[in-house]
Amino acid sequence: MSEKIIEFENVTYIYETEDEEAPVAGFPALSDVNLTINKGEFVAVLGHNGSGKSTLAKLCNAILEPTKGKVTVKEIVPDTEEKADEVRRIVGMVFQNPDNQIVATIVEDDVAFGPENLGIDPSEIRRRVDDALKCVNMYEFRHREPHKLSGGQKQRVAIAGVIAMQTECIVLDEPTAMLDPKGREEVMNTVKRLNKEMGITVVTVTHFMDEAVQADRVVVMDGGRVVMQGKPKEVFSNVEKLRSYGLDVPQSTELCHVLGIKEGVLNVDECVEEIARAMGGAI
Amino acid sequence: MSFAIETVGLTHYYSKGTVSQVAAIDNVNLQINKGELAGIIGHTGSGKSTLISHFNGLLKPDSGKVIVDGVDIWKDKETLKNSRFKVGLCFQYPEYQLFEETVYKDIAFGPKNMKLSENEIKERVLRAAEFTGVKAEHLNKSPFDLSGGEKRRVAIAGVMSMQPEVLIFDEPAAGLDPRGRADLINLIKNYRNQTGSTVIIVSHSMEDIAEMADRVIVMNKSSVAMQGSVDEVYSKGDELRSMGLNVPEITEIFAKLRSKGIDVPANVYTVEQGAEILRNLMERRSEE
């Protein structure tokens, strides 16, 4: 059994005031959620807008406190400000809008912001900042002003800011929603590399199916509940069910499903192969 | 017959007169036919946003002309003002332009600027609300109390209520989830079918354009790189890829099937279309 890093136990969350995130106050954004994220995993949380997926993300690093139930991060229950801070040293977060999470006027200063808050030695910060920027391929942009970068580049700077804090887990809340296809690809490649090469646990919240396909595990949210979870292949085998949750499937998956060839096909190559096979070698 | 919009040698520079002067759009000659649904695609920085900002006179060309319904919009002040009403422009994330106390007032902002009568304004607001699926009980609510998707509909209604002859959408589906996106595509298609207006969609999503457009215009490096029917443009996968655009997954599947020697057409861009072709092919094979 692999080591747990984040654990949700019967978590319910109700927004108190009417704010941007919750047009319907008093209605549970999450109800009775049980979920475990294991160390080293790459988990994609899928759901339509308002399904509770962003709330789930914010509970991961104690930005929100559960109304009922318990969120545990490596045996820490963040019920005090000090413990919440400890949790944030373990779980870092990247948000949707790249503009609203960059605090400094120079790229490298922004990446240094987290480690500086942790009170790390200046020379060590320097080393971490350089490494983090290299890791997201933004090293040559270190002296630039963030507002002159593209969306994908800004998002990579934000990711570098988390890497420099050396958190074990990174939670990304719709990191690609505001990006163009090129930016999306840059960010997803970076995230995958963090997971595969550096062993950082990744939880990414998204409504792009092609991003979810790349994960180890897919968690589907609807109406504040976890309604499906499993390997991408298993989850994407239920095309009709996913549709009923306001989601879609990749076109490869859909084509094979409509033709009744095979369920849970995830990419173009697999799809082409299955179609060729269905043609019965009559080529 | 004149075109809905025509550009002649349209050129616009960034940082004009300085050393860093670059052409955002360079000698663009383009015709948008009346009543068509045209899609403009191109990667970020290809000049597509600059191009559409010229269509209603928000930007002034450094050289060249923008002709709307046969008239050069920069002819005089009056023509320029009218071009704003003739060509409606709905920007990316339009929900951030909402400001009025009520949804009704916000949708009425455009028609009010057109100095229409109260009755005419009311009629237009209700019609636009109906088109966009803004619920009647929301009309007296504050737009800021609505959900993200509802806000977007209100904002779109705010442009539709001007009843422009040409309606331009810049990335209409940005940030929406799959259901929201599908709803929006239907909304735009219905609007076009029922009003017969000219519609232009600007997007970097090849899938969205494939589902809506009659004709596709590809922008690359500040000028028009390709134009034609969806069929013609999407069959040139390699060229599109070299411009930083991705053809839809389904088109790629069919390209790979062809390279495997399976006799399927190259111009497939929606799943329904692809499924139909393969189903027929399989039936034929089993009969043989």
Add this chain to the structure above:
Amino acid sequence: MIRDITIGQYYPGKSVLHNLDPRIKLIATFWLIVVIFLCKSFFSLGLITLTAVAAAALSKVPPKMILKSLKPIVIILVFTAILNIFYTQGGETYFEWWKITITEKGINTAIFTMVRIVTLVVISSLLTYTTTPTMLTDALERILSPLKVFKIKVHTLAMMMTLALRFIPTLIEEIDRIMNAQKARGADLETGSIFQRTKALVPIFIPLMVSSFRRAYELAFAMTCRCYTGGEGRTRMKQMKIAARDIVAIVVCTAVTAGVIVLNIFFDAVI
């Protein structure tokens, strides 16, 4: 393109002036400004003007750019010169007609004041040409940090300044976007009476406020996520160290001050 806006007027370079510790630069600038006001004679003023010219040469900022920073004060210069010429009387009379009398003292004072203002502007713009706004904020924070004893939240103020600098370009971009969106809906921002024009700003101002609040809210979240809890226990990646050149700068300032005092004693005061 609006994205190209640069805040402040930093001129990138690697000159001695660029490399000075920003704290020293800030202190030296204020120091020299005080000294400018100590000058009484043309000779003492000449010394400090010469210092300013030498500093400008050292900075390798093109003279054209330095002259550009004088452009906004031309009107002030002309105005003070005229006032001085007509209202300061004394010494030999050069010109007399009706109520206008131009005297030696008037001319001298006018020239003296003009040179003084120009020198002041050159010295302070050299500071902003060779130091980024961020470095200035940082330097200010460090210089003022002893004020912590008096419970003044120096760090918080500096953080606020940094965030303001960071968000000015973002907000300018946003204003541009909202203005275009409302113009596309026929909003008329250019014509009408002052009252009408002020009213026409409502459709821009409200969305701007709404989005700024949202940004502030999200930014606060993001900063909390990155373990920001205020200035306590924070370290800084970029350390400021006093180098030999900084000591030289202070020595130069001291020498200039001494020179000014001596020249003031030995030569006649103009004012």
